[in-house]
Amino acid sequence: MSRAGLVLWRLLQIVPTFLLIGVTIFVLARLLPGDPVSAMLGDRASDEAVNRLRQQMGFDRSILTQFVLFIEGIARGDFGSSTAYRIPVTQLIGERLPVTITLTALATVIALVFAVPLAFVAAVKANRWPDFLIRGVFQVGLSSPVFYVGLILLTVFAAWLRWFPVGGYGETLGDKLWHLFLPALTLALSFSAIIMRNLRAAILEVLTAEFVDFARSKGLAQRIILFRHVLRNALVSTVTLVGLHAGSLLGGAVITESVFAVPGVGRLMVDSIFARDYPVIQALTLVLAVVVSLAFLVTDLIQMALDPRVAR
């Protein structure tokens, strides 16, 4: 399949997933005990107010009509208005989503910057002290909760040393990246541990491949053998892993954004949950699923670039 064809095919595949999630959310919201309207307005709201909101949100119509309206809204990109912020959900998410995407992308870059060279050292020095040291440190990283790491980094580097801002988000790109650095580092820690572990194993496996012997028999420099022959092949499986973790990275962003007061969709999700802002929760759930699907697609494209066997 051609590259363009594959992209198109994968984009089409997102549609059923999207619909399935949409249906699930719709059904869950209606099956769960309690009335979202009275939940939103609180126990002391007047019947009048409750009825007005019910009407506004379409809860007085039949389930089927509600479902059709719901899907129709999604198709038009209309998710209604946030009950907490009083602005269209689309606008709200449009403002917040780029922040989270930047955060997770930065975290991925940081994770790779740590993991790739160290996985290399650990694999080449397998079962000797550098390997044990690297694996030990990363094991601690893997076992550390995101919020805890965030708190420590925040206190040490922002509050005490004042190298970084304590929270929030900047105006210019450089300023934004500076604001996002600590949260991204926090998010990167356990992610880089997962990448390191996988890549180390992959490198060890590739090192025993016959094409590495053949490369040696050609009299190539060790540096070229390791980078061109070993690393490139080992990265193929690791790229898949990075893509598969897009979801957990977004999950981590929820916590990181809460700790560092970053105005992204993760924090919006938590805030909306506490505010019972159902339109936002529904829309975010769908949007995050799409983001993850797109991350899978990007992963596939990178893998195609790395491994010509996939490109067919």
Place this chain on the structure above:
Amino acid sequence: MTARMPRLRLPGSLVAGGAILALMLVCALAPGLVAPYDPIAFDYTALLQPPSGAHPFGTDQFGRDILSRTIAAATIDIQIAVFATVGPLVVGTVIGLLVGYYGGIADMVFGRLVDLVVTFPFLVLVIAIVAVLGPGLVNMYIAVGVVGWVFYARLMRGEVLVLRNHDYVSAGKVLGYGEARILFRHILPNAARPILVYWMTDMALAILLGSSLGYLGLGAQPPAAEWGVLIADGKNFFSQAWWITVFPGIAIILAGIGFSLAGDGVADLLDVKR
């Protein structure tokens, strides 16, 4: 020299992980015996004390002993590790077994479900469900259970697909064994090893998840001592009294390392590739 005795060699990681988990378990089951103070007793003569001989981990803003609180919290966190995973373990294993063995439409539906679950940020899903059900440990177990079983089922299904074509399964059919007997007596024990190893990892993840929810205020509710809740309690005092936050965090990391090492050890022992 006498002949060498055949000796079961335990992997070092299993011994180390087991030791850490044993320590955690003692704290969890009998916090009263290990903790030097009452974890909820206020002591206004010792507020925000740094670590000392009397209070190795210091005290918080109410004079409560952090060491005792960290130990007491083990009860809830170890409970989370077990309760949040046993349900998914059992349900997922059985579903994976059936889906893998019988295939068909159920298998196809399962495939779509797996796509759905891996596409979605697990933590966000759990948070969303907890938010709807209301904060608290029981609701957290339900939320984790709703999604968590899929990972076990996927793993189990993969194992069953491999085992289904093995000779002893065909032999069992030829001998006229019942399906249930083939499934539970022949396939399950052979497919169980990777599940067991994954369970270890999953318990570590459960503690991370449980403490994260506790930190966000969606998991265990104060005044119950839970590591994530303790960290949340201490975060506003971090600059003056780092010990309130730091020590419960170390407990989480230690528990995670314990489960990971034990998982590696079990994998080594059972010769499971990870």
Place this chain on the structure above:
Amino acid sequence: MSGGPDPILAVERLAVTFDTPRGSVRAVDGVDLSVREGEILGLVGESGSGKSVTLRGIVRLLRANAAVAGRVLWKGADLLAASPERLQAVRGREIAMIFQEPMTALNPVLSIGTQIEESLVAHTTLDDAGRKRRAAELLDLVGIASAKVRLAAYPHEFSGGMRQRAMIAIALAAQPRLLLADEPTTALDVTIQDQILKLLLGLCQDLGMAMILVTHDLGVVAETCDRVSVMYAGRVVESGPVEALFRHPRHAYTHALLRSMPHGGAARQPLVPIPGQPPRLDRPVEGCPFAPRCQLVEDRCRTVAPPFEPVGPAHAAACWASDRLAMAEGTA
């Protein structure tokens, strides 16, 4: 051995021991080989006889758990004692190697052109355009049509025979003087096997390159080689000119091997498989390693290892029964 110019490669008492979890395994046990300029030496034996390990030992392409002893004299200097830089300069440039399975020996994620050009970068001063031209010439040389286009192709886009041709082209990039060929035809279809052998033979002649051809196929040796060394259980048991060795085997193992193959030797004889298994190499072998399977075995074979002695012109064998083999031939 006598006659001819000095060898370019002389392997002396080469021994390779692998340190494994189940103890040490002596895969190669005191092997002597020599190759002269432009000569083709066959190295035959059953799988596990140590022929591939010997070949890899020559250019030190062994895993970290291998201990190598002896000497590998390349143009008079010992490769086993050479510095990593010297070894790197010899590999590919002077001694190149091709492997049994091109699918696993070629890097799947690099184009054939890249895999040729990186050798040229390492060993020549050609510029980018020059390397491209040379790479196309090489593919042309090994008989790959429309070479220029094929440079951009990846290994998985080639057929088995084409892959083997590509691997030969890569190995020949820097015009080595000696090619180590490790069962280069075993993984291929019979019809293609023949093509590849002819190609290798032609290349050796045209380029004046020497070759050590490792194979378990005596037919291949008979067709292509000048001299042959027979290996068994990590040792060379017989060595000599192909003609002499095939007509007058002086080791019981060679004799049995020739009888086990369809067109072995001069006269057509019924096929006789060799019963039994080669000895385990993780413990010392007493006497002749072939003794347990040998039909000509005598008492001393089990206790005393026979010396490797001349049995004819440039022909030597390590067998207590070599005289009896010679006599049997006379009466047959």
